[in-house]
Amino acid sequence: MASTRIAVAGLGAIGRALARRLAQGVPGLALACVAVRDLAKAEVWMSEEGIDCPIVPLAELPQYADLAVEAAPAAILDEICRPMLEAGKTVMVLSAGALLPRPELIDLAKERGGQIIVPTGALIGLDAVTAAAEGEIRSVRMITRKPPRGLAGAPYLERNGISVEGLNGAKLVFSGTAREAAAGFPANVNVAAALSLAGIGPDRTTIEIWADPAVTRNCHRIEVESDSAMFSMSIENIPSENPKTGRITALSALAALRKLHAPLRVGT
Numbered sequence: 001m002a003s004t005r006i007a008v009a010g011l012g013a014i015g016r017a018l019a020r021r022l023a024q025g026v027p028g029l030a031l032a033c034v035a036v037r038d039l040a041k042a043e044v045w046m047s048e049e050g051i052d053c054p055i056v057p058l059a060e061l062p063q064y065a066d067l068a069v070e071a072a073p074a075a076i077l078d079e080i081c082r083p084m085l086e087a088g089k090t091v092m093v094l095s096a097g098a099l100l101p102r103p104e105l106i107d108l109a110k111e112r113g114g115q116i117i118v119p120t121g122a123l124i125g126l127d128a129v130t131a132a133a134e135g136e137i138r139s140v141r142m143i144t145r146k147p148p149r150g151l152a153g154a155p156y157l158e159r160n161g162i163s164v165e166g167l168n169g170a171k172l173v174f175s176g177t178a179r180e181a182a183a184g185f186p187a188n189v190n191v192a193a194a195l196s197l198a199g200i201g202p203d204r205t206t207i208e209i210w211a212d213p214a215v216t217r218n219c220h221r222i223e224v225e226s227d228s229a230m231f232s233m234s235i236e237n238i239p240s241e242n243p244k245t246g247r248i249t250a251l252s253a254l255a256a257l258r259k260l261h262a263p264l265r266v267g268t
Contacts, residue, residue: 004260005032007065009058009080010072011042013242014094017250018069023051026254028261033064035080037072062087067260069253074098074186081105085114092117092253096193097182100202119256122246123191125222125233127268129198132226140199142178142192142207145170145219150243151211156184170212178205185209187244191220199224218246 006029008019015034022031033054036042042055054064058079061068067090070080074095081091085108093099096118099106109116120126129140148164151157151173157164162173174181178192179202189207196205212219217236224231237246259265 003028003030004067004257005030005065006257007033007035007056007061007068009035009061009068009070011036011045012071013240013245014250014253015069015071016045017240017247018071018253019046019051020049021254022257023049023053026258029257032066033061035061035068035072059083062089066090067092067257069257070094071250071253078102078105081116082108085109085112085116088113090115090117092119092256094119094121094190094249094253095186096121096190096197097186099197100179100182100193117256118194118197119252121191121194121252122218122235122237122249123194123220123222124235125231126194126198128229128231128233129195129222129224130268132224132228133199135226135228137200137224137226139223139225140195140205141223142195142205143210143221143223144189144192144207145210145212145215146188147215147218147239147243148211148213150218150239151185151188151209154185154188156181159184164211167211167213170210170214172208173211174207174209176207178202178207181207181209195222 008015031053033056035058062083068084069092077095077098084091151164178196181189182193192207196202219236221234237248240247
């Protein structure tokens with residue numbers, strides 16, 4: 001079996017989990033390189049983990065990899081995606097919210113024969129939403145509840161002077177469209193962006209975000225009405241070492257990578 005060469009861009013909680021699993025060995029996949037902001041820190045971690053692969057600049061990713069996994073701050077999405085897509089290669093995007101204001105990346109993928117993959121991530125039921133979108137979806141609503149510390153520092157909260165400190169009960173901190181949420185909470189609600197891309201778009205998909213001191217997990221509920229089905233789904237994600245992201249996000253990316261060479265693929 002020919003291996004797909006994988007680059008991991010970013011060694012935060014998600015990137016480290018992916019690099020570790022790929023280095024341990026996944027059929028059909030090979031960890032080809034990583035790209036990081038802090039070279040010294042990455043070298044120490046990779047040495048401790050026994051991971052041996054080059055650390056390369058973002059612009060050189062296409063020379064080493066067939067597919068790059070974006071697991072970095074949303075602000076550098078363009079720097080990761082553009083070189084790969086210009087080379088007609090594939091990028092797996094975890095910062096789905098950063099795609100919404102950058103439709104030119106999708107155009108570039110189409111023009112050069114590349115591809116952008118957005119895995120299910122910390123959500124549930126994107127298969128059902130994409131299937132319903134082949135017919136007519138009337139509405140998609142999402143309700144997110146997170147521990148307050150998982151929302152602290154979000155640009156929307158700081159811009160509007162909304163505090164999530166010392167809460168005694170759940171507090172609604174945002175209600176609006178997925179596009180607005182992705183801009184205001186870039187590290188928190190990539191799930192809303194992925195949901196909108198799977199269904200009826202970021203301007204018709206609505207979301208409520210609650211800071212809730214009673215929850216210890218990142219909780220998401222989806223409600224969909226369409227001409228083929230009405231359904232609701234809920235998931236409670238255990239946070240990773242980064243409280244803004246769930247452990248399942250890295251596992252979802254790994255599962256999507258496994259499908260590239262799997263003899264049996266389950267799901268749409």
